């Protein structure tokens with residue numbers, strides 16, 4: 001399995017490189033960073049400028065992207081040109097970009113998930129189940145991440161909120177509340193609060209609260225290491241081999257649907 005890693009010098013890129021190196025069935029044929037990055041020329045395999053991506057794409061079985069929304073979309077467009085399957089772990093896409101990704105996925109198979117861990121993908125299922133069972137309980141989501149994270153809320157928290165909203169028969173666009181401040185009045189019954197904490201080197205924690213009269217449920221996932229996301233990304237790349245074009249997620253890869 002020959003893979004390309006975009007964002008190779010980043011936190012996730014480095015974790016994926018070490019998972020790939022430990023796997024005898026995986027060969028990294030390209031490790032890319034943006035043009036002008038101080039990482040160009042470093043490491044094994046050597047980190048190359050993203051402007052060289054199309055030189056390597058024809059030899060790859062899959063491209064794994066953990067960069068930023070704009071560059072992920074550019075890399076996806078290049079992969080489409082060469083019909084190479086793509087794993088997108090990058091988060092923070094706006095709706096217009098998500099629509100573009102869905103359109104491109106009509107031509108090539110794409111796995112896109114804000115969280116590649118087994119635990120969080122099970123958490124999505126649990127939240128759906130609990131929200132459906134107790135739709136009148138207050139739902140709040142708190143996510144904690146390291147102080148270098150650029151997007152908020154995390155892609156995972158956004159997805160948890162979407163799943164919870166759907167579970168209670170609402171659209172997250174109508175019920176999502178992102179942070180609170182000032183004399184805001186009492187809580188609306190249907191709102192789903194999403195709070196973001198940025199501190200130190202926290203890898204990624206997500207808690208979903210369901211609070212009702214005299215009790216609450218807290219469903220928490222804590223990632224101890226980025227290796228869990230990296231292993232998931234490599235598993236998704238392998239899973240994509242021979243798949244029909246389409247937009248898949250980690251629940252497809254992990255057969256949780």
Ligand SMILES: NC(=O)C1=CN([C@@H]2O[C@H](COP(=O)(O)OP(=O)(O)OC[C@H]3O[C@@H](n4cnc5c(N)ncnc54)[C@H](OP(=O)(O)O)[C@@H]3O)[C@@H](O)[C@H]2O)C=CC1
Pocket residue numbers: 006007008009010011012013032033034035037050066067068071088089090091092113114115116117151155229
């Ligand atoms: N789906 C999942 O399971 C997970 C998703 N993520 C998501 O993955 C993304 C990356 O996270 P993380 O690794 O922590 O972030 P980092 O900032 O550490 O890594 C991103 C890397 O991509 C580089 N980069 C930026 N633009 C380009 C480009 N045009 N071409 C190639 N490389 C580029 C960055 O360079 P520079 O720093 O110099 O800008 C950086 O080295 C985020 O969106 C994050 O939310 C993270 C963990 C798990």
Ligand SMILES: O=C(O)C1=N[C@H](C(=O)O)C[C@H](O)C1
Pocket residue numbers: 091114115145149150153154155156157203204205
């Ligand atoms: O940026 C990160 O670090 C993480 N991002 C993902 C997200 O936005 O949900 C997943 C994970 O929690 C780590």
